[in-house]
Amino acid sequence: MSYSYIDSDILLEPLLAQINASTTLLLDTEFIRVSTYFPKLGLLQLHLNSIDYLIDPLAIKTINLLWDSIFSAQKEFVFHSCKEDLDVLQVCAHQLPERVFDTQVAAAFLGYGASLGYAGLVEQICGVTLAKDQTLTDWLARPLTEAQKLYAAKDVSYLQSLYDHLSKQLDFTGKKAWFDEEMSALLCSKKQPIIDDELYREISGAWQLYPSELAVLRELAKWRYQTALAEDKPQNFVLREEILAELSRKRPETERELAQIDISSQQKNRYGSAIIQCIQKGMSCEVASQPTRIQRMIDFPHYKHDFKQIKQRVEVVAKEHNLPIELLGSRKLINQYLLWSYENKKLEVALPKLMSGWRNQLLKLE
Structure with missing residues (x-):
């Protein structure tokens, strides 16, 4: 060759x-x-x-x-x-x-x-x-x-x-x-551009936080992303996700309080001032502007039943058309559809993937 x-x-x-x-x-x-x-x-x-x-x-x-x-x-x-x-x-x-x-x-x-x-x-x-x-x-x-x-x-x-x-x-x-x-x-x-004000929603454990804590997490997640871009390093190299959640719960406002958080001395020296500023900004957020609590799919009534019904439909159609189940209707796509049906069905938002294009043609969901 x-x-x-x-x-x-x-x-x-x-x-x-x-x-x-x-x-x-x-x-x-x-x-x-x-x-x-x-x-x-x-x-x-x-x-x-x-x-x-x-x-x-x-x-x-x-x-x-x-x-x-x-x-x-x-x-x-x-x-x-x-x-x-x-x-x-x-x-x-x-x-x-x-x-x-x-x-x-x-x-x-x-x-x-x-x-x-x-x-x-x-x-x-x-x-x-x-x-x-x-x-x-x-x-x-x-x-x-x-x-x-x-x-x-x-x-x-x-x-x-x-x-x-x-x-x-x-x-x-x-x-x-x-x-x-x-x-x-x-x-x-x-x-599609990344919306940095929405990054907090992807942080592990965010669903456990109250609106006032989420306001802090929103600022921290945005800062971490922008810092990762500026310094060209993975976001977890800046701060790990679990640290963001802990900071949002404990909300240290001084270097002495920040010292109680389990992050390296190098990170505290490099980012301590920025972290405290994010926390203060989040804490000063007016109640009306705080994020609403994140509801897990499992917390919606009938979720398990509804998920099972859609999954069975996906499996039948996938077999009929010789398609992988993951391609036609992965867990993520099913959850996207169910969240839309629970919260956004009457709102003018983009249809979930299972309700549009070739997937809708095959699945015929309502």
């Missing part, structure tokens, strides 16, 4: 014209996201005109020319399990594709399983067994070994075969429109 390693602007230049001319790009990314908030791109793999290209973003000075070529015209981007790859493109290229074909999602629609890995799909469709010996590679380290380069190249070598096979099967089974809708929804979700 051969590949072309692009680690200079001179080598990249002739490839740009081919990328510009292509209407379909078969891509993969290798990145590191262990101690940072934003992914760090270590390698971009591209299968084009029967050649596997490994493009080294750390060695190329004119990387913006590459992004301009990749996002020129209306191209279809083909990935396997593309959510994190899209994150990488958002960070590095500051753009997202207009059209995406995710071979993992396509395979799910065709009965291969909810989240079959690339190697498993290649083995089933192409009859080729791929090694998984470089999964712990530091893709930012240089030089890359020959084994690492071969591993990376194989991640795009079979995308064309997967794409061709799955595209035909989606057309043959009449599921292409469903798949296209799912891809559009995925891209739309990636374009």
Whole structure:
């Protein structure tokens, strides 16, 4: 197996014209996201005109020319399990594709399983067994070994075969429109901005807090997120979720009171003043502006019965159409539907996924 390693602007230049001319790009990314908030791109793999290209973003000075070529015209981007790859493109290229074909999602629609890995799909469709010996590679380290380069190249070598096979099967089974809708929804979700005033709702244990405590948690969660962005570190590296909940309950207002909270001295020295300011701001929030208590799904009357009924409906329809239950109606989607039916049915809010598009076409819920 051969590949072309692009680690200079001179080598990249002739490839740009081919990328510009292509209407379909078969891509993969290798990145590191262990101690940072934003992914760090270590390698971009591209299968084009029967050649596997490994493009080294750390060695190329004119990387913006590459992004301009990749996002020129209306191209279809083909990935396997593309959510994190899209994150990488958002960070590095500051753009997202207009059209995406995710071979993992396509395979799910065709009965291969909810989240079959690339190697498993290649083995089933192409009859080729791929090694998984470089999964712990530091893709930012240089030089890359020959084994690492071969591993990376194989991640795009079979995308064309997967794409061709799955595209035909989606057309043959009449599921292409469903798949296209799912891809559009995925891209739309990636374009939605994060509402930092709502982040507190996702904090573990938030449902246990009273409105006055939630007002503090709202400020702390917003501050933590903004700090993670500014310092490029995971949010839990700033402060762990359970610490946010504890701070919201105890609400220390001085450094001495803050010293009683189980966080490192380094975090107290670095963030102590900001934490206290958030707590004071939350405590000064007027009652009318405090968040309402978060109600758990389990606390709604008849929730268990209703969930069971919807789940059974999902299971029957999924079997009829050879779909994974997780794709048609996961627990999260069922809960989204039930919350809408309990609280928002009469309000002008967006319909839950089970009540719109191809899922509504199959499930016919009311």
